[in-house]
Amino acid sequence: xxxxxxxxxxxxxxxxxxxxxxxxxxxxxxxxxxxxxxxxxxxxxxxxxxxxxxxxxxxxxxxxxxxxxxxxxxxxxxxxxxxxxxxxxxxxxxxxxxxxxxxxxxxxxxxxxxxxxxxxxxxxxxxxxxxxxxxxxxxxxxxxxxxxxxxxxxxxxxxxxxxxxxxxxxxxxxxxxxxxxxxxxxxxxxxxxxxxxxxxxxxxxxxxxxxxxxxxxxxxxxxxxxxxxxxxxxxxxxxxxxxxxxxxxxxxxxxxxxxxxxxxxxxxxxxxxxxxxxxxxxxxxxxxxxxxxxxxxxxxxxxxxxxxxxxxxxxxxxxxxxxxxxxxxxxxxxxxxxxxxxxxxxxxxxxxxxxxxxxxxxxxxxxxxxxxxxxxxxxxxxxxxxxxxxxxxxxxxxxxxxxxxxxxxxxxxxxxxxxxxxxxxxxxxxxxxxxxxxxxxxxxxxxxxxxxxxxxxxxxxxxxxxxxxxxx
Numbered sequence: 204x205x206x207x208x209x210x211x212x213x214x215x216x217x218x219x220x221x222x223x224x225x226x227x228x229x230x231x232x233x234x235x236x237x238x239x240x241x242x243x244x245x246x247x248x249x250x251x252x253x254x255x256x257x258x259x260x261x262x263x264x265x266x267x268x269x270x271x272x273x274x275x276x277x278x279x280x281x282x283x284x285x286x287x288x289x290x291x292x293x294x295x296x297x298x299x300x301x302x303x304x305x306x307x308x309x310x311x312x313x314x315x316x317x318x319x320x321x322x323x324x325x326x327x328x329x330x331x332x333x334x335x336x337x338x339x340x341x342x343x344x345x346x347x348x349x350x351x352x353x354x355x356x357x358x359x360x361x362x363x364x365x366x367x368x369x370x371x372x373x374x375x376x377x378x379x380x381x382x383x384x385x386x387x388x389x390x391x392x393x394x395x396x397x398x399x400x401x402x403x404x405x406x407x408x409x410x411x412x413x414x415x416x417x418x419x420x421x422x423x424x425x426x427x428x429x430x431x432x433x434x435x436x437x438x439x440x441x442x443x444x445x446x447x448x449x450x451x452x453x454x455x456x457x458x459x460x461x462x463x464x465x466x467x468x469x470x471x472x473x474x475x476x477x478x479x480x481x482x483x484x485x486x487x488x489x490x491x492x493x494x495x496x497x498x499x500x501x502x503x504x505x506x507x508x509x510x511x512x513x514x515x516x517x518x519x520x521x522x523x524x525x526x527x528x529x530x531x532x533x534x535x536x537x538x539x540x541x542x543x544x545x546x547x548x549x550x551x552x553x554x555x556x557x558x559x560x561x562x563x564x565x566x567x568x569x570x571x572x573x574x575x576x577x578x579x580x581x582x583x584x585x586x587x588x589x590x591x592x593x594x595x596x597x598x599x600x601x602x603x604x605x606x607x608x609x610x611x612x613x614x615x616x617x618x619x620x621x622x623x624x625x626x627x628x629x630x631x632x633x634x635x636x637x638x639x640x641x642x643x644x645x646x647x648x649x650x651x652x653x654x655x656x657x658x659x660x661x662x663x664x665x666x667x668x669x670x671x672x673x674x675x
Contacts (some may be wrong), residue, residue: 223273226335227288228260230327236261242488251311255299263295281336285329290480292325313513327350349375350417355434357381360450379416382407383423384430404434411441422448475614476652484654485587492588492661493581504575507567511538514563520576525593528616533585535593535617536576541562577619589657590643591616592629602642605635612645617651620664622648622656627667648657 235256265590267273270287303309318400352368354361361381368376382402419438431447438445474616477485508519508583520536527533541559560568567573580586586593594602603609623629623644628637 209362222291223335224264224267226331226507227263227267227328230331231259231263231324232256234324234327235320236318238323239313242316242319251308255312258302259295259299262298265628266294266298267291279463281333286333288332289325292328296321313456315580343491351379351415352376352418352420353379353382353416355404355407355419356423356427357383357386358422358424358450360448361420364420364422364448376418380673392633399605399625404430404437406541408434408437408441411438411443414442416443417444419445419446420448422450473611473614476649477607477615481652486584486659488654488657489581489587493578497582500575500578507572507575508540510563511540513541515539515542515561517542524596525617526596526599526613527585527593528613530610530613532596533580533593533617535586536580538567538573538576540567540573560585581619585616587618588615589620589648589660590615590642591621591648592624593617602635602638604637605640608646609642612642612649615649620647625660625663625667 235252239252267288270291272291273282285602300309303312311645358488365381368378380402380447385402399514407416407419411419421431421434424435435445435447475640511519517539518540521539521541522534522536524532525535540561541564564573577586578588599610621644623641626642626644628644648660
């Protein structure tokens with residue numbers, strides 16, 4: 204009996220990895236040829252362009268290895284695989300430009316062709332990755348390129364994992380059963396490889412040794428450290444891929460991710476999504492969007508300022524201290540819409556038919572035009588275009604004692620608009636339940652941030668965020 208037929212060595216992964224590499228190489232070279240053809244009717248056979256094509260494939264392959272692009276992506280979301288591919292091309296382009304500069308060969312290349320190539324390639328690489336995933340999805344849905352999976356620990360978490368596997372056919376995973384020494388004696392009348400039955404850990408290890416189990420997901424409770432260690436040690440004598448699924452659902456994870464502290468693995472429970480490249484993307488988004496908007500609203504802002512000055516005594520701008528990123532206090536600007544400028548230990552929220560609101564201020568608040576000066580706060584770096592709305596310091600101190608996780612909304616900069624606002628949770632929060640709903644959407648935004656989500660919120664704000672029945 205050969206290794207392949209016994210299941211101890213499964214050839215599919217290496218074939219798919221080779222297919223990934225071949226498709227990526229073809230896409231990179233094809234995009235270069237198309238860019239040369241479109242821009243200057245050049246040819247890939249010209250020595251320096253041929254060298255650029257070869258070097259780009261080699262560099263991309265090396266960078267991709269460090270990004271684990273050609274590892275197993277079976278259980279990874281598609282957007283993660285696409286993002287890893289795009290990051291790999293980004294670094295490939297940086298290295299190519301650096302090499303051309305250092306070797307003084309940059310003048311030999313058409314800037315238009317190179318820029319077209321640099322922007323066209325990631326689009327095609329991402330499209331190829333989506334197409335390949337869809338192809339594999341259809342392939343696996345028909346029972347091809349499958350893997351077997353066992354769950355160690357018939358717990359609530361284990362049952363969630365099993366349900367996810369059985370309802371996600373494109374993963375190509377075949378569930379073979381639960382294994383748990385604590386419960387095995389209760390289900391001894393079942394065979395170990397039946398989905399409803401429970402086998403023992405030694406049976407699981409033996410099946411893995413025989414190549415009958417490809418993946419083992421350990422879903423034992425966090426208190427079962429000793430049993431987990433013993434099982435992992437036993438499975439180290441097999442070729443099965445072993446995953447530990449800790450029950451972190453007992454925590455309210457905020458952008459949780461696994462990282463390392465000088466070799467010690469640590470899991471972040473409450474963290475900001477704006478580290479590294481994402482932080483730069485967010486900041487540049489704020490600068491570009493706020494600058495464009497300020498150019499468009501410069502004249503309306505001047506007219507509003509004049510209207511505020513002429514219709515009621517007092518300053519044009521109302522400045523109030525509010526909590527910003529990481530709970531630091533920032534000064535937020537608004538057009539004054541009230542006869543008072545409260546910013547003390549007690550701040551009364553605006554309510555319907557509030558006598559403190561000026562007639563012109565009523566119009567400003569209903570249309571959210573009083574918020575326009577906050578685009579200057581965005582340029583200063585104190586706020587973001589999209590994010591949780593900032594509350595007065597007095598309100599923060601009040602609600603942080605009443606709503607669990609309230610201060611986690613300050614893991615990002617406060618925004619002019621946000622997910623809560625376009626979802627209808629703006630205006631007065633006269634009850635704690637209303638504030639809880641606003642905080643719920645704020646935390647959902649922090650957990651699921653993406654550039655696309657920001658652009659979606661900005662777009663929907665035009666239709667849902669400016670004028671609202673709760674704005675007064």
